[in-house]
Amino acid sequence: MKKLIFIKMLLLVSCGSESTTTESINNSKVSFPVEIYLTNTLNDSRGYCLDIIGYKDNANVSKGLQSHSCYSYQGQISVDQGFDSERISQKEFYIPHFKVCMQAQKIQESSLIDLKACDKNENQKFILQANGEINPESNLNLCLTVSKTFREGGGGSPIHLIRDLSLEICDESLISYQKWGTRKSN
Incomplete structure (x- = not known):
């Protein structure tokens, strides 16, 4: 009898208007920082990631974006390489720590970022x-x-490497320089 009363009370509480449903859990989007990395590591075993020019917290957003040795080998994604995972799916490459988005200077070949x-x-x-x-x-x-x-x-051991970024015509012969992925850490 006590079990039956407990079950009925549990049902009443769980059916209340403020309960969390499976649907609301599934519809809530969880955002987390990811690094955006070139899938071909080229000449750096740490790989190349999208990176703000400058160093971590002191990066200078007015200088734009580059590709740089990924920092995740240090155990976490750096603030100057951390993009919001959810906003990428919304076509916005947002770096939350600096509150900025990736933007092409122009939508044309050779445009800088x-x-x-x-x-x-x-x-x-x-x-x-x-x-x-x-x-x-x-x-x-x-x-x-x-x-x-x-x-x-300017740092790292081995020394960090940098490559410039631009918009170029997509070309199968450039796949090593144009194919990207996201990850939570290296």
Whole structure:
């Protein structure tokens, strides 16, 4: 009898208007930081990640975005390489620590990549495709591309490496420089 009363009370409580349903749990989106990395490590075993020019908390958003040795080998994603996972799925490459979005200077070949306050303008809308390409939504023939040349950064052991970023025509022969992925850590 006590079990039956307990079950009825449990049902009443769980059927209340403020209860959490499976549907509301499934509809809630959980965001977490991810690094966006080039799937081909090229000449750096740590890989290349999208990165704000500068160093971690002291990065300078006005200098734009580059590809840089991934920091996750240090055990966590760095604030200057951490993108909001949920907003990527909404075509917005947002770096929460600095409250900025990736933005192409222009939607054309050879355009460089800046960081600006998010305002959902055309130059901020990018799609991470299933094949790993990152394209401006308004021109799917352009791909986010790392340069073939690299330079040494200012720290790390071994020394960190840097490559410039630009929009270039998507090309199968450039797949090593145009295919990206996301991950929680290295």
